[in-house]
Amino acid sequence: MSSEHSKESIQEHIRVYLMVFGALGVLTVITVLASFLEVSTSEGIFLALIIASVKASLVAGYFMHLISEKSMIISILLLTVFFFFVMIFLPLISYIDHASI
């Protein structure tokens, strides 16, 4: 986030923060309610992770100011996210490999 802020822009930021706070609260309740839905395990996992991802995006985008952050930080994070997904999918590769034996 740029270091130059007018009083009005900060007031606008505060309004957005409170809206995001409300959205996070509602999404937390939805997460809990969704866990009671009669769906298969894979559908349940998919639903819970989608809601968690939306919440995480709100926190990262607005509270951590990623939505207006410099390209240097975005580049670092994109590289990290790539390796994060490689690491997350490693167990699945192992599982597929094991299943094919």
Place this chain on the structure above:
Amino acid sequence: MEIPYSIKEREDTGLINSKLGIWIFLASEIMLFGGLFSAYIFLRIAAPPGDFDYWASKLSVPMATVNTMVLISSSVSMVMAWASLKLNDFSKYKIYLGITILCSFIFMVIKYFEYTGKFHHDIFPSSSTFMAIYFTLTGLHGLHILGGVFVMLYFYLPVSHKLWHDQPEHFTNRIEVLGLYWHFVDLVWIFLFPVLYLL
């Protein structure tokens, strides 16, 4: 001695040093927790059918839901503390940072009751694979909360007034960096909550 690029951005990165530093640190934290989430997936795939569901049913969803709300509230108060400094309102900053510290204590107290509840029922990390990864993930997250509390307490002490008075812009940047760390801790919990308690 003045710390270089703590207020003015570097020409090559376009950032102040502390912000670049905290983001690189957070990148390493993403990989740390990512490794543990990966371990969770691996263990869950390899576990006997129903085993993880059985042990997860022993966790308290209401307590974790309250803790989620508490952490989200602390994140909002943290960003409001930073915004107050941007508005040159130091007294409001103290109020919001105080709320953040209070929320972090509430989180820890609820976690304490959650942990002791398990111990009273003879549930330990050694009880099952699920409990091992549960205590590892939530324990590591709890340590991050504790670390954040120490830094927040430092910036809440009377010394903060001197720091603010001497170099307001530098102090505001320090609080922004602290906030980035704190939001990350909240972000990790956003994923821990459904993965451990609800799935």
